[in-house]
Amino acid sequence: MKTKKSQQQNATSTGSRNNVAQSKKKTGTKTALTNITVFRKDIDLGAEDKYGHWWTNLSPAESYGWWPKNPVGLGDTLFGTDGELNGITSFGGSSTKDPHHGDTTGDEYEVFSDGSKTETQIQADMRSFARAYSGEWRWTFGWGQNCHTFQEDMLKKSNLSIKKK
Numbered sequence: 001m002k003t004k005k006s007q008q009q010n011a012t013s014t015g016s017r018n019n020v021a022q023s024k025k026k027t028g029t030k031t032a033l034t035n036i037t038v039f040r041k042d043i044d045l046g047a048e049d050k051y052g053h054w055w056t057n058l059s060p061a062e063s064y065g066w067w068p069k070n071p072v073g074l075g076d077t078l079f080g081t082d083g084e085l086n087g088i089t090s091f092g093g094s095s096t097k098d099p100h101h102g103d104t105t106g107d108e109y110e111v112f113s114d115g116s117k118t119e120t121q122i123q124a125d126m127r128s129f130a131r132a133y134s135g136e137w138r139w140t141f142g143w144g145q146n147c148h149t150f151q152e153d154m155l156k157k158s159n160l161s162i163k164k165k
Contacts, residue, residue, distance in 0.1 A: 029115075030161060031112060033111045035059045035119060036058055036126070038057075040109070041105060056151055056155075065151070066085065066147045067137060068083060068090075069083060069137070080138035109163060110163050112160060112163065113158075
């Protein structure tokens, strides 16, 4: 008799947890991620980095952003040039670090998931996205493939949302 009661309690407990998880998902409750952070520096024509930059830290030691392969002028900016992950060729990045990694200027955003994946799984998905990204770099009045679209697409593909800190 005790075994049957224990099994019933276990089933009730499991059912309650499933209902809570389903309720959490239905109400749109988001889970804050602790290691992933989004950074955005806006355009500042008077600054050294006049175009600004958007990048994403996946951990304290890893970050990704999309860059032109070489320094650009107005023509490259408007009509496009080769793009490159983390600006390795001309801007001082590495395969796992954006050149702005550790930069404290600009805006910082907290990242939220829907809870369907662990943060480790999300980091792996984002890393795969970044490493597979290719093509041009262009910023034509907000259009084109650039650090903004790279970050937005990465967040969208991973089903993440952000909130300014």
